[in-house]
Amino acid sequence: MGLNDNELIQRCQTGDMGAFRELVQKYQSKIVWLAFQMLGNYEEARDVSQETFLRVYRALANFNLNNNFYTWVYRIVVNLCIDILRKNKHNSKPLSLEEVGDVDAQDLPAEQYVEKKELSAKVQQVLRQLPPLYRLILVLRDMEGLSCKEIEQIVGCNHNTVRWRLFRARQIFKEIWEKQAAEHPDEDWSIADFGS
Amino acid sequence: MQCWVVQKILPLYVGNDLPVFRKNIAVHLQKCAHCRLVYHQYQKPRNILQSLKTPQLSPNFFEGYWDELYRKIQVVQKPQPSFVESFFSLRPLWRPAMAVFLLVVGLLLTQKLWIPRHAGQLLTPQPTAIATTSPMPFQPIIPKKQLEVLLKYPETMEYRLDQVEPLSTKNVSF
Numbered sequence: 001m002g003l004n005d006n007e008l009i010q011r012c013q014t015g016d017m018g019a020f021r022e023l024v025q026k027y028q029s030k031i032v033w034l035a036f037q038m039l040g041n042y043e044e045a046r047d048v049s050q051e052t053f054l055r056v057y058r059a060l061a062n063f064n065l066n067n068n069f070y071t072w073v074y075r076i077v078v079n080l081c082i083d084i085l086r087k088n089k090h091n092s093k094p095l096s097l098e099e100v101g102d103v104d105a106q107d108l109p110a111e112q113y114v115e116k117k118e119l120s121a122k123v124q125q126v127l128r129q130l131p132p133l134y135r136l137i138l139v140l141r142d143m144e145g146l147s148c149k150e151i152e153q154i155v156g157c158n159h160n161t162v163r164w165r166l167f168r169a170r171q172i173f174k175e176i177w178e179k180q181a182a183e184h185p186d187e188d189w190s191i192a193d194f195g196s
Numbered sequence: 197m198q199c200w201v202v203q204k205i206l207p208l209y210v211g212n213d214l215p216v217f218r219k220n221i222a223v224h225l226q227k228c229a230h231c232r233l234v235y236h237q238y239q240k241p242r243n244i245l246q247s248l249k250t251p252q253l254s255p256n257f258f259e260g261y262w263d264e265l266y267r268k269i270q271v272v273q274k275p276q277p278s279f280v281e282s283f284f285s286l287r288p289l290w291r292p293a294m295a296v297f298l299l300v301v302g303l304l305l306t307q308k309l310w311i312p313r314h315a316g317q318l319l320t321p322q323p324t325a326i327a328t329t330s331p332m333p334f335q336p337i338i339p340k341k342q343l344e345v346l347l348k349y350p351e352t353m354e355y356r357l358d359q360v361e362p363l364s365t366k367n368v369s370f
């Protein structure tokens with residue numbers, strides 16, 4: 001069984017590079033995914049993830065083990081992404097199915113697997129139309145399953161702001177989804193019962 | 197609970213993100229078909245999002261990822277060269293030029309620090325001497341009001357002169 005975050009961090013703090021590598025491998029997908037959700041571009045998301053781990057490495061010596069590691073790392077990613085979004089007026093290009101990545105459903109029958117992949121692309125299309133900060137909250141809460149308290153720490157906002165953004169994000173997501181369904185009656189925008 | 201109120205707060209209710217009214221809403225949803233429909237319209241997208249957690253990115257995506265990061269770490273870790281090390285890392289031809297440059301800068305700095313202090317010591321006269329002798333070349337700075345009193349009542353001169361603050365180099369105009 002692999003070591004938990006705190007054990008890995010303790011090893012990193014003694015200069016164990018192997019432990020740091022393990023930590024990176026454990027979180028690289030999540031970090032890239034989160035950065036991608038905010039930036040809409042995998043190349044940029046990859047760069048941001050590298051910068052995040054570099055910052056983590058530099059600050060890890062002073063990391064307090066009573067704090068939550070992933071909340072801290074997520075906060076670094078989010079701040080880096082916000083900086084990028086502020087600097088460039090961000091144009092996210094439309095996504096191809098390949099760009100969306102491979103959905104986590106390899107164990108499904110072929111037909112359902114394709115269906116889910118298409119659904120994933122549609123979700124991304126809708127998410128992309130949400131303002132980045134609303135999208136972020138929705139991704140953290142509904143996709144990553146973090147609690148509102150954790151999101152408050154990551155985003156650096158208070159309780160009410162997080163709730164409000166979550167409320168608006170769910171409203172907007174539903175509205176856009178319904179609009180897309182009305183605009184593309186030839187495509188299947190009906191909401192299948194995945195994971196319910 | 198009225199339908200419009202229920203529908204207004206459904207976006208938070210679907211994710212258990214509403215700390216209050218949970219029971220009231222549940223009761224209302226059991227009775228009201230229309231609100232139940234709206235509830236499902238919010239619940240389904242949430243289910244989809246939940247089912248699409250972090251995807252498995254293709255292995256190619258992370259090819260060379262660690263090596264790239266490791267190189268960056270090594271750059272960060274590399275200690276900054278000391279002054280002497282950076283001097284000797286210069287090309288041999290640049291070394292004398294750098295040495296002359298540093299010498300000139302050093303000289304200028306010591307001159308700047310040394311001259312005023314020295315000049316100050318030489319030029320600062322005793323306060324009484326200045327006040328009683330010719331005001332040239334360095335005039336004591338006496339506040340205007342104090343000067344007027346001195347000119348009007350010269351008999352107070354001695355007393356007043358004691359009040360004149362000793363000159364500092366700051367007050368000397370070159």
Ligand SMILES: [Zn+2]
Binds near residue numbers: 198199228230231232
């Ligand atoms: Zn109702």
